[in-house]
Amino acid sequence: MEDLKLHGFWYSPFTMRVVWTLKLKGLAYENIEEDRYNKSPQLLEYNPVHKKTPVLVHGGKPICESMIIVQYIDELWPQNPLVPHDPYDRAQARFWVAYSEQLFSAVVPLIYVDIADDEEKEKVIEKVQKLLKDIEDQCVLLDDEKKFFGGDNINIVDIAFGSMIKFLVTMEDLNKLKVLEVEKFPRLHSWFDNFKNVSIIKENLPNREKMCAIMKYIRERKRELQSSN
DSSP, X not given: OOOEEEEEOTTOHHHHHHHHHHHHTTOOOEEEEOOTTSOOHHHHHHOTTTOOSOEEEETTEEEESHHHHHHHHHHHOOSSXXXXXXXXXXXXXXXXXXXXHHHHHHHTHHHHOOTTOHHHHHHHHHHHHHHHHHHHHHOTTOOTTOXXXXXXXXXXXXXXXXXXXXXXXXXXXXXXXXXXXXXXXXXXXXXXXXHHTSHHHHHTSOOHHHHHHHHHHHHHHHHHHHHHO
């Protein structure tokens, strides 16, 4: 058994990436659930720069940042490879992995958006949909003949975008609105349906209601802090 420990938040899209990767590789690990508001001394020691999750500890050595962790695992355990072998395909995959971070930054404001403020709401939704449209139209890794960005098998781009889309649909549930509209994004919809129904992904997707509840708690806690200052 490999000496693997994962520090993370169960509801974090970044932690999801690492969990899915470990599961796809068939690797056993110890899960250490962190408290967002009271992080463990071990986590702060392992990631003194950003003090964030996830952190994978392998043989006592920490690796930080979700996609760096995913690539580290993929290099060490070659079964079910996630990174394309061809250099050009690999470069394209890395481009879209980087693009997925922009999607997260655009979706985060949906946690705190004032749903009663139509102008604010539409502005946030428009920004997210612009990014989704770029993926729908420009991502050459996703075409009508492929189930996944990796073709017939999940690859690193699926892992990156899968966590972000899961986060987005949670925000939709939380705010009772629709951003990832089927009519506007049919290919992304089809892809996400394929992705979330893969047995390993499906078994390791955070519960929808619980994830909504924790996001609501995070939103309310931030608003309380803002009102007290």
